[in-house]
Amino acid sequence: MNSFVHAATDVWRWVDYIHIREKKLTLEQQIQWAQSLKKKGVPSNRIIMNGSDQLAKHGVFGGVHWGQAAIHSYDKELGRVDRLRVGVSVHSLEEAKVAEERGADYLFYGHVYASPSKPNCEPRGLASLAEVCTKVSIPVIAIGGIGTENIAAIRTAGAKGAAVISTIWTSNNPELAAASLRRAITNSQKYAEPGR
Incomplete structure (x- = not known):
């Protein structure tokens, strides 16, 4: 936990959210990590945790993120979890549409490129990312093998x-890596504007 908290404290100013994604952690451990981040100055509304609707009761973070197993077992609309920001990981257009219909605020789609966290899985690629992005109306966040070289x-x-x-x-320097990604995103936005 200490290395995560230290790195998150260094990078939070450069990223929109810090996502506590350690699937092996218990709910109590996730909450401890979130509280440690808060004590180090990370605003609670910038902390997203993998989890269940039980997380809404603790109020130490800005949202929850669910995998596909949760979306299919949850019997209410996702967006009604005490109005926390709710994200869902999806791997196909069909999953994306279901998550949107159930009230997700955003989607993680991937993995787009080859990724060390998915060593034996074929990447889904840019064409499938583009298809999902055009077929849903909520924000799609690409995940998997993303670096400064493929932000654009x-x-x-x-x-x-x-x-x-x-x-x-x-990275040996998480803050520098996060700052480089932020610059790549900012530069890609400039070139995407009409008339540039």
Whole structure:
């Protein structure tokens, strides 16, 4: 936990959200991590946690993020979880449409490129990312193998942002890695504006 908290404290100013994604953690451990981030100055509304609707009761973060298993077992609209920001990981257009219909605020779609966290899985690629982006009306965040070198490509495909793991968390300088990603995103926005 200490290395995560230290790195998150260094990078939070450069990223929109810090996502606590450690699937092996219990609910109590996730809450401890979130509270540690808050104590180090990370605003609670910038903390997103993998989880269940139980997280809404603790109020130490800005939203929850669910995988596909949760969306199919949850019997209410997603967007009604005490109006927390709710994200869902999806891997196909069909899953994206279901998540949108159930009230997700945003989607993680991927993995787009080859990724160390998915070593034996074929990447879905830019064409499938673009299809999902054009067929849903909520923001799609690309995940999987994202680095500064492919930010422009995912933005051109329609992604509103990027979720990264190894680009920041395995870097010797997480803050520099996060700042470089932010610059790449800013530059891709400039070139996407009409008349530039």
